[in-house]
Amino acid sequence: MTDVAQKSSTAPAKTRYFAVTALTYAMFFMFAMTTDAVGEIIKIAKGDMNLSNTQASAFHWATMTAIALSGILFGFFADKFGRKKTIIAGLALYGLASAAFFTGTTFQLYFTLLFVSGLAIGIFKTAALALISDITTSTEEHTRTMNALEGFFGIGAIVGPLLVISMHSRGISWTYLYLIAAALCLIMIIWAVFTEYPETKKSTDEPINLGKSFALMGNKYAMGFSMAIALYVAAEVSIFVWLPSYLDGYTGGQIATWMATYAVMVFFVFRALGRFLGIWILKHFSWTTVMMLFSGVIFICFAASAFFGQTVAAFLMPLSGLFMSMMYPTLNSKGISCFPKTQHGAVAGLILFFTAVSAAAIAPLMGFVADSFGGDMRYGFILATIMAGLLFIGMIYNHLKDPAATALQQANVTEYNL
Template sequence: MTETTTNNRIIRWLTYLMFMMFAMTSDSVGEIIKEVKVAFSVTNAQASLMHSLPMLGIAMSGLFLGFLADKMGRKPTIILGLAVFGLACYSFLVANDFVFIVSLMTLSGIAVGIFKTGALALIGDISTSTRQHTSTMNGAEAFFGVGAIIGPLIVAYLINQGVAWQWLYVIAGGVCTLLIVIALWVRYPRYMRTHADEAESVSLLQSLKLVKNPYALGFSVGAFLYVAAESAIYVWMPSYLVCDATSLRATYDCYSSGMAQTLAIYSVTAFFVLRAAGRFVGIWMMAHFNWALVLMLFSGAIVVCFFAGLAGGKHLALYLFPLSGIFMSVIYPTFNSKGISCFPKHQHGSIAGVILFFTAAGAAAGPLIMGLVSDAMGGDAKYGFIVATVFAALLFAGLVYNYLADPTAVRLREIEAQEYKDA
């Protein structure tokens, strides 16, 4: 095994662990909000800032700082982002004020935008083809799915043991410190620019211009629609599945069997487990099948799960909504991979930032729109899921077009020949 192969393997695992660490904190926010509302007597709207402001931080950081990975290089950008994230995590040890907590979460979101765009760009540097790029991206998102399971479990365990939830961030800070040490030690691959003046062309202005590119815009809108639909599951599914929101004892009494009641309680965990499992399978699928066909079929299955779950009521949704996690598993990492792969490697950081902006915007705007519609219709979460079904249907329509017209085929072949021929 060559030194380059060993380094690339270490870098790949470093990337996977970064995604897992980020998910441990971001997908635990629902459990944390319950504690913060009691501790600081804040309203639902105020508590929602713990989700929306970090997402806004990621979005702004991705759009306005994504070019750093192309300007400064992958390694300095990743270390910078990890250092800021670690500082924010350790600061939770002294966070005993709501405004301070939200500020730290927002800072961590900005940091995530920095190191994630660097990591996404780095995946292109260690990939030998656009197909391998997609498989690696699915691997990274699979570990994100693992983090999404681990994080809430850690929070629940800490709370049950009488330990402050802030220690989740201290644990994440410890993982972050380890990742910084590994990042400093490992040798990163060099990526070569094709023209001498391209170094000067990498800038915020050039990054913002990418938004108008049809490939960047197409995959970014797809990411927005996907994340907006996905967020309905972990934000609004628990509210939709309850039997009586006014009575704690009657919350799940409408489910006749004990197994159904248990599934209702752990429905979000079931969704995350199925999504994570699907992403590990997706590593193999994307290496063997037409990615456009897989995405079209899977997005159609999501629409079926959502529509049937609404039409059949909560007793059917109890099974179909978590099941959608399998079909959601490969969509976002493939969007990320193919969107980035439509551009030369010296722009991978910038385009990753653009897609990340739309991703975070979907995560912030989707649940908000669903909540507003539900409130306008009397507070029933069913109407929010109708909105989510519309998002899913629009995504399916776009992926049907993508499969039939195959608008990226020529572009991906050109990039394959230009950027990966010597890999």
């Protein structure tokens, strides 16, 4: 099997590659179930394994650090070896690591397997992001499709924590979540083997290698979007990693207590709904305007939650998910779209590197700050508020100057023949 279509077709890309598009959505749903359930897993593991906030954060940063390394080291695989082969290899590694959670119960084993899982995610995620370019017809459609893709990720992020909570209430170990992931990987590998993928476009001028990936760090578009995404991710990760700890033990009114109990779930619901809603919003409004306004609301939600306490946080932090929803997929799409399709795997890998570095760094840093103030996670969220404020400033600049406008217009001509 290769990425090259075995027969010619005049069918539109959306119709012709419906199966591969659905598979890509399913992949994002699957790995979101595990990565975004980490907040609930940490809350359980802290008690079961007697861990501090800083120690427990390793359940998150082990995966994120590995994703970062994988993105920068293996991102070019999708361009060099093709999207299909790279996706199958990544899914196989992820499935094996997930199944291996049942070979022991030590902290060291879990840490190692989470690291391997992160390497696998970096491999198949960069290939999947590069694939979006092959099945869309413009930079605008690319952005809308990316929002839909992240919408399915958002659904997985709802299902994963709910499964962990449900299993824990029944005395079932959270590790069974990874058994489910392993089974889904097997199904998707079989699915991928028998699915037609579009042809991977390759440059005839320059070799595709690791050196070219590192060279992208000198590009203003790659680094600009990477930095913006890093700030966004720092804010988002703070919610699903530490919000359960921040609101743990909260007692107030009936509605407020319910919101505090299910805050992360509500956040993920809003984030998923917002990403599907983004497909419509981005058809009718400028993406730079949306990014500026939404980042401003996010900053307000964080500032109020950090400085006015748990009751406010129980409502505003989940609500911020609606405004966070379009930030990551839109910035990611625009960053990738500034480059030729022959580099989309490497660019996706570079952006993923900074995404994961930010996610890996903010979790232990917030834990350390909280531990420095007697374990009070409110101080960790003050740090996250600073990150949200810097993102807002960046999006104001992006709206006023629109530095990527020329590159995106050129890509529509050179890459999508518009």
